[in-house]
Amino acid sequence: MNALAPRFEAIDLSAQKGEQWLFENIGFTLHAGTWLQVQGDNGSGKTTLLRMLAGLSRSPTGSVRWCNDNIRDEPEGFHRALMYLGHQLGLKEELSALENLGVASHLAQQVLHTPRALAALGELGLEGREHLPLRVLSQGQKRRVALAKLMSLSADLWILDEPFVALDGQGLAVLLAAMQAHLGQGGMLIYTSHHSVDLGDIPGWALRLTA
Amino acid sequence: MNGFWSLLKRDLTLAARHKTEVLTGLFFMVVVASLFPLAMGPEMALLKRIAPGVLWIGALLSTLLGLPRLFEGDWRDGSLEQMALSPVGLVPLVCAKISAHWILSGLPLVLLAPVLSLQFDLPADLQMTLMLGLLLGTPVLSSLGAIGAALTLGVRGGGVLLSLLVLPLFVPVLVFGAGAIEAQSAGLGVQAHVSVLSAMLLLSVFLSPFACAAALHVALD
Numbered sequence: 001m002n003a004l005a006p007r008f009e010a011i012d013l014s015a016q017k018g019e020q021w022l023f024e025n026i027g028f029t030l031h032a033g034t035w036l037q038v039q040g041d042n043g044s045g046k047t048t049l050l051r052m053l054a055g056l057s058r059s060p061t062g063s064v065r066w067c068n069d070n071i072r073d074e075p076e077g078f079h080r081a082l083m084y085l086g087h088q089l090g091l092k093e094e095l096s097a098l099e100n101l102g103v104a105s106h107l108a109q110q111v112l113h114t115p116r117a118l119a120a121l122g123e124l125g126l127e128g129r130e131h132l133p134l135r136v137l138s139q140g141q142k143r144r145v146a147l148a149k150l151m152s153l154s155a156d157l158w159i160l161d162e163p164f165v166a167l168d169g170q171g172l173a174v175l176l177a178a179m180q181a182h183l184g185q186g187g188m189l190i191y192t193s194h195h196s197v198d199l200g201d202i203p204g205w206a207l208r209l210t211a
Numbered sequence: 212m213n214g215f216w217s218l219l220k221r222d223l224t225l226a227a228r229h230k231t232e233v234l235t236g237l238f239f240m241v242v243v244a245s246l247f248p249l250a251m252g253p254e255m256a257l258l259k260r261i262a263p264g265v266l267w268i269g270a271l272l273s274t275l276l277g278l279p280r281l282f283e284g285d286w287r288d289g290s291l292e293q294m295a296l297s298p299v300g301l302v303p304l305v306c307a308k309i310s311a312h313w314i315l316s317g318l319p320l321v322l323l324a325p326v327l328s329l330q331f332d333l334p335a336d337l338q339m340t341l342m343l344g345l346l347l348g349t350p351v352l353s354s355l356g357a358i359g360a361a362l363t364l365g366v367r368g369g370g371v372l373l374s375l376l377v378l379p380l381f382v383p384v385l386v387f388g389a390g391a392i393e394a395q396s397a398g399l400g401v402q403a404h405v406s407v408l409s410a411m412l413l414l415s416v417f418l419s420p421f422a423c424a425a426a427l428h429v430a431l432d
Contacts, residue, residue: 054296056292057431090288092288092290093288094224094228102217103217106213106214106216107218107293107299108297109213109214133228
């Protein structure tokens, strides 16, 4: 078996809310170039599951493995390969889009040249707004800055929590194209959405959480 | 190391664009130090006696003032999640946050101390001791305070809890910091006090980022 081929595995995850089990025995394996959509009603535990997969919260049972290493034991290699976009965007309102991307690239320990960052922002229709503080941008535009981060930094695994929220038609199209390009380059994608998304003939699965 | 500098620079930039938050703590210190001479009357001997205590308590409370916001902004907007998921690791990033807090709240106090101590008629050599004490003591306040800030993150009424948690830990710094000036004016050497303060500095600066990182992971869970 090729040890270099990235592989993401979830084994026997579960979550409890009070006395009730949100979900139990969740397990899957994701290979290069495949995606997983987590579906479920409001409150069914989609965000909880995604946070577990990213390593932000713990599952009382089971484990999450990246290239056969438990992400609890070897977080650094996993975090280098991971890009997580949650409900909160992780951007600073007082900083401009460009400054936010700069900080993000340092946190990801990657080199991001300004032209590359500007190109990504331009592609998302933020041309001319690169130097404005984020607080003057609209909700959808802030989302776009977060997406520019995804597109300008490289990561093997994207975990996106409701990435389509607050985006308009054109934003949706750009994100969809970015997802397809990411998968085409051998990346992996896990996302939640209430939209039905057409990723063409790229292999992937849907995981339905039932409360 | 890049992640450390980048985050430090980010926090300083944020502070430069949000000047009121930084200035509140300093203004508080100036007001406290100026009210005492007005309230106690112009008796030089008395003012000289209470100066170390007043200035150190002022420094301590003004540090405490900014602590609840140390991690809160990053926690609310999701930046803390991104830090926890960074390959840099949370420990160096917490170091950067603590350093920024000290540069913005501790360092100005050190520089301000000689000016404030003029109102208490402190002689030059005691001013130097005060500055040295603050220089060693304020980083301890920042790093111990950060543990409290991380532990109370997201807790309702966290501000009060933070004070209760952190103020007892500040007591040794207060005792030895103010004690150093007391000892010098009594003609004893300051070396013992300075050594103890330095020991506290090394220990807290080394251990606190690990404690903070652990507490932040719990807060995110």
